[in-house]
Amino acid sequence: MGVLTEVYEMLNTCNKCGGCHTACKTYKLTGQETMVARGRIQLIKAVADGKLEPNQEYEDAIMSCLLCGECAVACANGVRGNELVMAARRDLKLRKGIKPFAKSFALKTLASPKRLGMGFSLFGGMGKSVLNKIDGMDYFRGIDIRNFPTAKKPFLEQVPERITVQHPKHKVGFYVGCFLNYSLDQTAHSVVKVLTKNDCDVIIPKDQVCCGLPQYAYGDFETAKKNARKTIDTFLDKYKDAEVVLSACASCASMLKHDYLKLFADEPSYLPKVELFCEKVVEFSEYMAKIGVDQSQLYNSSPVRVTYHDPCHMIRGLKVTKQPRQLLQMIPRVEFKEMFEAGRCCGAAGLIQAFYHKVSTNITDQKVQNIKDTNADLVATSCPACMLRLQGGINKAGQKQKVMHVADLMANAYKD
Missing domain, CATH: 1.10.1060.10 (Alpha-helical ferredoxin)
Incomplete structure (x- = not known):
């Protein structure tokens, strides 16, 4: 059929x-x-x-x-x-098959940690040096190329496999995801900091791979299944002592929690294991709100106005909206300002921004205007792809707001 x-x-x-x-x-x-x-x-x-x-x-x-x-x-x-x-x-x-070749190549690269790591390494080094010498290459198809962050070393190579606290109340398996590993490594550190400040041991498997969402979204179920199976087996077999599998990426979390069930619907023998894994998956803000945050340690030296962008996978995939706002408003001296159409797409939408960039750029421009209208100093969100897209759009518009993950704002509010 x-x-x-x-x-x-x-x-x-x-x-x-x-x-x-x-x-x-x-x-x-x-x-x-x-x-x-x-x-x-x-x-x-x-x-x-x-x-x-x-x-x-x-x-x-x-x-x-x-x-x-x-x-x-x-x-x-x-x-x-x-x-x-x-x-x-x-x-x-x-x-x-998947066409054009550039899209097929991009999806294959995303699926392979070796290829992806090499790509980020080349871009972060020689690639940016070359781009800085070319006029007119500030933005490629609406993407802020020059300011695109790359980690000097992948996050997974910066941290031990297990990070323990003195009196642990919880044991969390941290699914890092591609962008937090290779680009926004500081946000990954923020996630670990917030977890440990709230009495969580953190397990960080070293052999993590892409969740498979990019491939799944373009119909390559075979590659998506390969990565999904690797992720499921890693967390359930090698690290079964993790009480939850936490993701700080709304897109990854939605894929891990919901789309894996659809992906393996035709494999009844493996499906029970998939279901067990999906039950363990939780998004960062959702988890922190559930276990309760120790607010006595939170500190903020100066007032700041913050607005929040709901990623599509967060609001409509996971249906998590209240928790990130609750966390932000726990931080002392934060004035929270709701933006118009906070739950509308920011224009990233995976590879749409590269292959249908005019549509993507127009959507981003509208979102950036909504941000400007709040007079916010900071924009918080829960998706690394949204973070990169929004910051690029803000930079392109000549605005000054900084885009941060909810975990970053919380981590910054904890005294070291």
Whole structure:
């Protein structure tokens, strides 16, 4: 049975009302019917019925979707447009492979720690030196290339496998993820600091790999499964004493907790192990709010105004919204200011920012304006990809706000 056959019934539940138009960022920017869930669903159905061959226009419609999930929230019929797009991407992968080559290469690189580490190392060294000598290379497709941070050494090489405290109350397995390992290593240290300040032993497996989300999002289930199986077996077999598997990346956490169940739905013999793993997964803010934060140690020397951006995978994937705000407001002298459309996509959306950069940049520009309107000094969020995208957009706009992870703000508020 083909991929589109499996979702055919859901394709037919779209009553073409257009309710998704109010939620879809790509439609609001372009005004094109092919750039909204209703239009995309009709195209997918035409391909499923054999009335349309997957041409370039079709591929652009499917590949330009942000997968933000807002259409699913807005749909009165409960049609999950983002999941139908995922099915269409899987179908395209099986028909044609992943194209263009640059996208295929990027996904293979992300899946391999060796390739990814080498890529970040080259970019952080020779790559930036070359770019600094080229006029007009400040921003590549809206991405702030010059200021893109790279760790001098991957976080996993900076820390021991186990970090213990004197009187542990909890034992946490830390799934680090690619960006915290190779780019935002200071944020990874912040996560460990907050955990240890709150009586947690931290287990950090050295042989971690990408969670598989980039590959899964573009239909390469085989590679995604390989990395997912490695992650599950690592945490459940080698580090079974970890009470939870914590991620400080909303995208990784959503993949680990929810999408692994979908990914292995066709493997009933392995599924019980997947379910056990998924039950252990928890996002950083969610976990800290659950175990309770020792606020007596928190300190802040000067007042600061902070706003918060809800990553798509956080608000619609994990449905975690209150906890990061609660943590931020625990910090002394923080004035919290809610921004307009805090839960709307920032424009990162995985590889969308590289391959559909005009759409991505417009979305980022809108978010940056919303940030400016708050008069905030700092922007907090819970996703490394959002952090990088937002900071780049702010820099490009000539604004001064600094983007930080919730864990960074909390760690900075603890006296060493």
